[in-house]
Amino acid sequence: MLASLPSALQTLANYRIHNTRASKEVVEKGKVLLDAKTASSLGDDAWAFLEQLTLAAIDVANYEVADECLRQLAAQFPESPRVDVLSGIRMEATQPPETALKFYDELLETDSSNAAIYKRRISVLIRIGKIEQAVTELSDYLDTFYTDVEGWVELAELYSSCNQYTSATRALSHALLLAPQNPFYVLQFAETAYTADDIPLAIKMFMLALDIIDRHASEESIPTGVSIRAWYGVKLCCRALSERSCSSASDTLLPKNLPLLDELSTERVLTAYSAAGKDNATGRELVLSWMGPSDRSGSRLHFVR
Amino acid sequence: MVNYTVGQLAYLKIFFHAAKHPHLQVNGVLLGKKVSETVEIIDAVPLLHHWTSLSPMMEIGLDLARRHAESLELQLVGYYQACERLDDTALAPVGERVASKVKEGFTHAVALVIDGDKIGSPDNAALIPYLAQSPSSSWRPYSEAGTAVPFSSGSSFSLSPPDLPARAVSLVRDQQLQRKFGDFDDHLEDVTIDWLRNKAAMTFDIQE
Numbered sequence: 001m002l003a004s005l006p007s008a009l010q011t012l013a014n015y016r017i018h019n020t021r022a023s024k025e026v027v028e029k030g031k032v033l034l035d036a037k038t039a040s041s042l043g044d045d046a047w048a049f050l051e052q053l054t055l056a057a058i059d060v061a062n063y064e065v066a067d068e069c070l071r072q073l074a075a076q077f078p079e080s081p082r083v084d085v086l087s088g089i090r091m092e093a094t095q096p097p098e099t100a101l102k103f104y105d106e107l108l109e110t111d112s113s114n115a116a117i118y119k120r121r122i123s124v125l126i127r128i129g130k131i132e133q134a135v136t137e138l139s140d141y142l143d144t145f146y147t148d149v150e151g152w153v154e155l156a157e158l159y160s161s162c163n164q165y166t167s168a169t170r171a172l173s174h175a176l177l178l179a180p181q182n183p184f185y186v187l188q189f190a191e192t193a194y195t196a197d198d199i200p201l202a203i204k205m206f207m208l209a210l211d212i213i214d215r216h217a218s219e220e221s222i223p224t225g226v227s228i229r230a231w232y233g234v235k236l237c238c239r240a241l242s243e244r245s246c247s248s249a250s251d252t253l254l255p256k257n258l259p260l261l262d263e264l265s266t267e268r269v270l271t272a273y274s275a276a277g278k279d280n281a282t283g284r285e286l287v288l289s290w291m292g293p294s295d296r297s298g299s300r301l302h303f304v305r
Numbered sequence: 306m307v308n309y310t311v312g313q314l315a316y317l318k319i320f321f322h323a324a325k326h327p328h329l330q331v332n333g334v335l336l337g338k339k340v341s342e343t344v345e346i347i348d349a350v351p352l353l354h355h356w357t358s359l360s361p362m363m364e365i366g367l368d369l370a371r372r373h374a375e376s377l378e379l380q381l382v383g384y385y386q387a388c389e390r391l392d393d394t395a396l397a398p399v400g401e402r403v404a405s406k407v408k409e410g411f412t413h414a415v416a417l418v419i420d421g422d423k424i425g426s427p428d429n430a431a432l433i434p435y436l437a438q439s440p441s442s443s444w445r446p447y448s449e450a451g452t453a454v455p456f457s458s459g460s461s462f463s464l465s466p467p468d469l470p471a472r473a474v475s476l477v478r479d480q481q482l483q484r485k486f487g488d489f490d491d492h493l494e495d496v497t498i499d500w501l502r503n504k505a506a507m508t509f510d511i512q513e
Binding site: 021059127129157160161162163188190191192194195202224225228229232233236272273276282283284286287289290 | 328356358359360361362364365368369372373376390392393397398492493494495496497498499500501502
């Protein structure tokens with residue numbers, strides 16, 4: 001068991017860095033470390049580890065482990081706002097939502113600068129289905145804590161879930177101001193704009209996402225991950241633009257050479273499939289036929305508004 | 306009123322998709338055909354677990370799924386989703402849109418919403434069917450005439466074979482098959498992921 005300790009610690013540290021929610025695994029590995037009482041030997045990392053284990057344990061309803069971690073953290077950091085947040089989350093897991101909300105309200109009364117507590121309140125509201133109130137509180141929160149990029153993205157997702165796509169793009173535009181080099185946010189903006197039926201804006205943002213990725217790309221030119229989604233998006237937009245007249249609520253101008261973009265996006269997506277090898281890329285024939293010459297037989301499914 | 310049966314392939318795929326992302330909304334489409342007065346829901350194709358309110362990748366996935374269905378001589382016959390919250394069993398706005406689109410091509414289209422509270426119990430199908438009068442009308446949870454609950458005996462909705470929930474639970478719990486399951490979102494990250502068939506996750510004896 002001791003031999004696997006370093007690798008377990010490494011895995012857990014990786015999860016922390018990447019914010020991975022592999023709760024079952026974290027508890028499996030973390031419990032071993034907790035039981036072996038080696039937590040203190042981790043130095044400063046010990047507390048980040050205990051916090052991670054607390055959250056994972058709550059996620060899989062292992063309250064014994066969660067409570068033990070919380071006990072150690074509270075002993076080490078009495079009256080810590082960060083530990084307060086964990087206590088609140090623990091409360092949310094087994095107490096009625098109103099109890100947690102009350103707990104958060106009391107904390108905010110003594111310290112109105114604890115941003116994390118506002119967000120816990122909003123999470124609870126979302127969880128009990130009070131979306132309108134959550135949107136209001138989140139908007140208010142962002143008025144004060146403007147630089148919370150995650151908050152803007154969460155607001156956008158809340159709006160999207162209620163069919164308010166234009167409001168979602170407005171929220172995302174703040175996220176883009178704060179983090180202009182993040183291709184995920186740009187991609188999310190593009191997909192939201194498409195859903196809001198602003199095709200010229202969508203294609204512009206798909207291209208921007210590709211531009212950002214390109215700047216940081218290595219020598220290979222095989223599209224992966226975000227690029228594939230973005231090229232698919234460009235292709236979808238080109239098709240929509242060639243089949244019907246698309247207005248732009250944001251007055252975005254169309255890109256100049258649509259037929260070229262159409263060809264390029266087709267080629268880029270198909271390259272991704274070819275690169276994977278004939279036997280490995282699944283559904284390649286289907287994609288090929290989907291790419292095929294535009295047919296107006298109505299055999300494709302669109303969300304025409 | 307036609308009858309609906311949900312077969313093993315379809316049920317297990319829906320179950321694995323939800324089990325793989327327990328804290329997220331997931332959705333996908335149902336494949337099948339109508340055989341006299343019964344809609345047989347034979348297979349399912351999982352679509353998204355990420356940005357499930359946004360349409361572009363959904364549209365592409367739907368289109369590809371439809372072509373895949375045709376290659377199997379099946380049709381798109383419905384839509385399924387699992388909600389983020391346990392107590393939420395409503396059909397999301399995006400779900401209504403997709404289901405209505407499917408209904409345009411198949412009159413008896415059905416939307417199945419996973420009952421987050423009941424799923425995991427071996428004797429409960431944990432599926433709530435939604436039906437609509439027409440593609441432009443709203444979708445309502447189906448309520449049986451009399452006292453039958455959907456998927457219980459006497460209902461128009463049934464599982465075939467009836468012990469599917471127990472089977473699904475044991476496959477997830479004992480073999481972790483949902484870990485080998487991939488949807489269109491996963492496929493967009495890695496085109497070698499077999500989202501249309503998911504053969505890697507379906508490694509058990511398929512009984513007809």
